[in-house]
Amino acid sequence: MELEVRHLRALCAIADTGSLHRAARQLGVAQPSLSTQLRRIEQELGGPLFLRSHTGCHPTPLGRLVLSRARPLMAELHLLVTEARAAATGGTELRIGSTASKALAGWLRRLRARGQNPSLHMNVSPNALLRMVADGQLDVAFVHEVEGCPLRIPAALRLRVLVEREPQCVSLPVDHPAAAKQEVELADLAGDRWMIDPTVDGEWDAVQRMFREAGVSPHVLHGDYHTADALVATGEVVTVCQPTRTPGPDMAVRRLKDDPLGVRLLAAARTETDLDGVYPALEEAYREVARQAPAYRDWHPPDWLEPGGPLRPPSPALP
Structure with missing residues (x-):
């Protein structure tokens, strides 16, 4: 067996998600198939790459070594494909990653109106999206951080907090x-x-x-x-x-x-300039969906929902 791109992609997905189940879902394969693939990769490389426990999958020293080489290769390959596609179409693609949000349609619409060319990568794992931004596979990510469960935010990223605490x-x-x-x-x-x-x-x-x-x-x-x-x-x-x-x-x-139950809403990019280019459109789009949602209108004051209003926790119930 020779290592292929799909094998490196699988290893990065397992490390990013911390779970064979989540990695299989991200890759669009069955979990038993991914487990079999991982065993074959480990046999080829001569040792276990991950420790499996009730808390998930964690890289072994050998796994960390392999991932330290695999991540740059995957990032470069993704960048090559992205730049080639942009060159072929005569434009520059803005690569956006996001967890689920009603604001996405309005955000993309506003970016296109500003002359940008956004593409969208969806993932249920905000940690995986943040890692993709840090590795150069995405330009910006819009994610949520569940209260009490801090995200693993790469040190190189710059953040903007859209909402400090949004009750679910x-x-x-x-x-x-x-x-x-x-x-x-x-x-x-x-x-x-x-x-x-x-x-x-x-x-x-x-x-x-x-x-x-x-x-x-x-x-x-x-x-x-x-x-x-x-x-x-x-x-x-x-x-x-x-x-x-x-x-x-x-x-x-x-x-x-x-x-x-609350979450914090964040935008992340590698530079402040990258954030400046997308954040105003995100804020506008989020206000738009908030104004349309009865759950928001019931407990947010009007100034929060209107353009220029303060995006902050508006009531004593939201510390």
């Missing part, structure tokens, strides 16, 4: 008894099935901590949030969601009482 909401069936309230207590949902995506960095730990502090222990299913939305609409589950989430005819979005 809950989406539930519109005919759920708790949907009649403007604020929902976790005790009201203790008997429901929750669906949480464990591949989102920090999400599982933060939600479990929220349950413990509230003294509840609901049944939790694992699944991605697109699936969760479909199951909420049919009354099968409830789930956490962003306050910019738009309610639908079968789904209600409600604030959790005392805001027990």
